Amino acid sequence: xxxxxxxxxxxxxxxxxxxxxxxxxxxxxxxxxxxxxxxxxxxxxxxxxxxxxxxxxxxxxxxxxxxxxxxxxxxxxxxxxxxxxxxxxxxxxxxxxxxxxxxxxxxxxxxx
Amino acid sequence: xxxxxxxxxxxxxxxxxxxxxxxxxxxxxxxxxxxxxxxxxxxxxxxxxxxxxxxxxxxxxxxxxxxxxxxxxxxxxxxxxxxxxxxxxxxxxxxxxxxxxxxxxxxxxxxxxxx
Numbered sequence: 001x002x003x004x005x006x007x008x009x010x011x012x013x014x015x016x017x018x019x020x021x022x023x024x025x026x027x028x029x030x031x032x033x034x035x036x037x038x039x040x041x042x043x044x045x046x047x048x049x050x051x052x053x054x055x056x057x058x059x060x061x062x063x064x065x066x067x068x069x070x071x072x073x074x075x076x077x078x079x080x081x082x083x084x085x086x087x088x089x090x091x092x093x094x095x096x097x098x099x100x101x102x103x104x105x106x107x108x109x110x111x112x
Numbered sequence: 113x114x115x116x117x118x119x120x121x122x123x124x125x126x127x128x129x130x131x132x133x134x135x136x137x138x139x140x141x142x143x144x145x146x147x148x149x150x151x152x153x154x155x156x157x158x159x160x161x162x163x164x165x166x167x168x169x170x171x172x173x174x175x176x177x178x179x180x181x182x183x184x185x186x187x188x189x190x191x192x193x194x195x196x197x198x199x200x201x202x203x204x205x206x207x208x209x210x211x212x213x214x215x216x217x218x219x220x221x222x223x224x225x226x227x
Contacts, residue, residue, distance in 0.1 A: 004154070034216075036218075041223075042220055043219050045218075046216070091214070098216075100216055102154040104153060
């Protein structure tokens with residue numbers, strides 16, 4: 001059973017059209033939920049860490065929120081340069097220490 | 113943040129051969145990991161590279177196929193042995209940052225194609 005599920009798999013937005021990406025998780029003992037951005041041919045780039053339900057983090061046009069079952073990455077008035085794959089990952093109490101378990105990602109395309 | 117350099121960035125190998133990927137971090141880090149990223153799939157953890165001792169492998173990954181070395185706190189290698197086309201993938205090195213948030217930083221990845 002997948003621990004981290006991201007939706008939608010792909011999203012196409014017009015420039016300026018706000019939307020949200022979803023990350024649902026089923027792990028117990030969450031020790032952090034992480035958002036990354038990955039551009040083609042590059043390694044994942046760290047965006048945010050969230051630890052507890054109700055927590056929010058913001059960076060430019062991105063805002064990440066966390067509940068007990070899911071996290072949202074809200075993109076406000078996106079620009080073409082926001083096009084990338086957005087990855088969600090969790091760290092849990094049991095398992096591989098500080099390693100992260102990743103979802104499959106949401107591929108975002110923002111058109112002018 | 114840690115800057116992670118990997119090489120080679122890409123390679124094409126013949127079936128049955130091996131490829132060794134090097135990972136260099138610009139600062140001393142306590143934890144390093146190797147991930148695999150197959151098309152359309154999640155990043156999958158291969159193993160935790162332990163400094164001065166044997167790596168800790170995840171279920172489905174074995175030392176004979178993916179030997180890992182970590183001689184010091186800034187360097188690690190991953191070898192993919194006895195290559196088959198199913199090993200074609202991107203291999204990513206990562207390291208835990210020094211901040212309290214504990215995020216992982218990633219290299220650019222090594223794209224392997226096996227013919």
